[in-house]
Amino acid sequence: MKKILGILLIGIISGSIVTYGIVILGFKKQTQEAPKVPQSLELENLQYTINEKDSEIKNLDTQNYKLQKENLNLLKSTSKMLKFDNDELGFSFLYPSWFGKLNFSIHDGEAGKKFEGNFENVALSFGGTTKNFEQGREGMPTDYKGNDIFDKKYFGNMSEQIAKTISVSGGEVTLLKGSGEEGPGNWFPEGTFGALVKLSGPKFYGLSFVLYQQNDQKKMTVDEFESMLKTIVIK
Numbered sequence: 001m002k003k004i005l006g007i008l009l010i011g012i013i014s015g016s017i018v019t020y021g022i023v024i025l026g027f028k029k030q031t032q033e034a035p036k037v038p039q040s041l042e043l044e045n046l047q048y049t050i051n052e053k054d055s056e057i058k059n060l061d062t063q064n065y066k067l068q069k070e071n072l073n074l075l076k077s078t079s080k081m082l083k084f085d086n087d088e089l090g091f092s093f094l095y096p097s098w099f100g101k102l103n104f105s106i107h108d109g110e111a112g113k114k115f116e117g118n119f120e121n122v123a124l125s126f127g128g129t130t131k132n133f134e135q136g137r138e139g140m141p142t143d144y145k146g147n148d149i150f151d152k153k154y155f156g157n158m159s160e161q162i163a164k165t166i167s168v169s170g171g172e173v174t175l176l177k178g179s180g181e182e183g184p185g186n187w188f189p190e191g192t193f194g195a196l197v198k199l200s201g202p203k204f205y206g207l208s209f210v211l212y213q214q215n216d217q218k219k220m221t222v223d224e225f226e227s228m229l230k231t232i233v234i235k
Helices: 002-033 038-079 220-230
Strands: 081-086 090-095 102-108 113-119 124-129 162-168 171-177 193-198 206-211
Touching: 038 102, 081 102, 090 220, 162 220, 193 220, 206 220
Parallel strands: none
Antiparallel strands: 081 090, 102 113, 113 124, 124 206, 162 171, 171 193, 193 206
């Protein structure tokens, strides 16, 4: 009896081993025979997904640009005129309220003084310095001391950038159209516009405006710039 049970047990174990081997071999065969997705197709699907996302981003950028333009046009249409007036500097001018907040300061240099201002919604700055101003750095467009536009020692060949002269109350404004590449000695490079105004003193003798290269968020036309310059009053 024990002999018979032993034979049956050996048979069961042998059968289990054979069955396990068949299952494992079959699984390996199926795995080996499973079709693989070509790498080129995977890359193509990935590129398609990237293109879709790029298209969505471009559409959002376009919608955002249109909204910004509509908001700016609405702001311009409801804008009122504000006045900057400073007796110490000796000038005043009007500007539209859509220019946004005006940040203005007068501060000391290493020698002398400098004034400067810029607006929240437009890429426009203005400034000037006393005759003895020094700062230990490269010159800036708003470091104007009142020198003559034809002073090559001070301006180089900037006289070639003169676009027109505008008569204002108490003097005149020289409107400049930038040219060339930005770098030392070129205050107004390609894409910018500037304006130089001689003041009467006794502290400050020059006022400079610079309309920097434009972007969609801070769009101001040259006509709007010129209209603002015409409101300048030199005291």
